[in-house]
Amino acid sequence: MKFSILFVIFIIFQLFTTFNSFTINSYYYETNLNAIGKVYRCRTTNFPTSSGIFVTKITGQHESEKNNNDVEAIGIDGNYTLSFVPRNFSFFFPFLRAMTIWYSSIEILYGDEFDEFDYFDYISIQHSYLKTISSRLFESSPQMVHVWFANNMIERVGYDLFTPLDISLLEFVGFGNNACINQDITDGNQTAITSLINELQQNCPFDDNFSILTSTSSLSTPTDDNLTCPNRGIINIVCDLKDSLIEIQENLSTKDERVDSFSILLGENLTEADEKTNEKLSKSNGKIDELKTKLRQLNEKLQVKHEKIVTLKSEFEERLMRLEEVLLNSATNCFILKFTLLVCFVLILKFL
Secondary structure (H helix, E strand, C coil): CHHHHHHHHHHHHHHHHHHHEEEEEEEEEEEEECCCEEEEEEEECCCCCCCCCEEEEEECCCCCCCCHHHCCEEEEECCCCCCCCCECHHHHCCCCCEEEEECCCCCEECCCCCCCCCCCCEEEEECCCCCEECHHHHCCCCCCCEEECCCCCCCEEECCCCCCCCHHHCCEEECCCCCCCCCEECCCCHHHHHHHHHHHHHHCEECCCCCCCCCCCCCCCCCCCCCCCCEECCEECCHHHHHHHHHHHHHHHHHHHHHHHHHHHHHHHHHHHHHHHHHHHHHHHHHHHHHHHHHHHHHHHHHHHHHHHHHHHHHHHHHHHHHHHHHHHHHHHHHHHHHHHHHHHHHHHHHC
């Protein structure tokens, strides 16, 4: 039974690791970032090629007197093999506020990539294949001060991308060197930022309010092979995403079914193991109680013997004192006897 449980756990672990998670290597250092200043950053390179999206382990040595709670920024070098924004960083770095990604193959930001963070206010994705950005991207982080998507291939930007944001907080906004726009703002000029937003809506139109883009964690895709693509200007939103979304959905469904079946089997085995463990614990507790009783009785016997020893010791000391007195008296008497004999001997010699 133990082997079966361990085997099931091993299989589930392998499936989860293979399909949904990965480990990254990193190093840590302090640096300055535009708009937010000095931060303690985790930097990772050589990102693994993986079909998973969840980070389950981060290796690397912190600087002296630093730990995960001090990390406010993460820098990712995607090496053009990273096709998604990794998830679960908040589990390791609860106070993370900034993310920088270079040289990735990310093409779409679905909108929920940064929902896990409580203090997020800085994003920079550069030198990547980014083409589409959802309006939902900043719904959970309205305090953004730095939004930088320069040097990509952007063609579509959600109409409401900047709607959740407090524009007065923005200091850096970058969309330079893209397919539909080429403008960067580095001085926080509100007029210039408003103008850039208008230019995005005009030159990079993308009305995603009808939920064509879907979260990478729960995909829902059209199934009609004859689906007509709604147009926004000259842009067909659905057609260039449909095939990839369907493929991802099928893969996720297959993986979910496998994980569910293994989870059911694991649950049954764990329940049986719990029952046996509880039974053994109950027996062990009974034996422990018996041992406690025996130890208590033994302790009482030892206490009685200790009292007897104390009594015998007292009696022995008393007798020893008496013996010393007797010996002292005997020594005195012996001395007197010797002295008397000596006197007698002297007298005898005198009369002779």
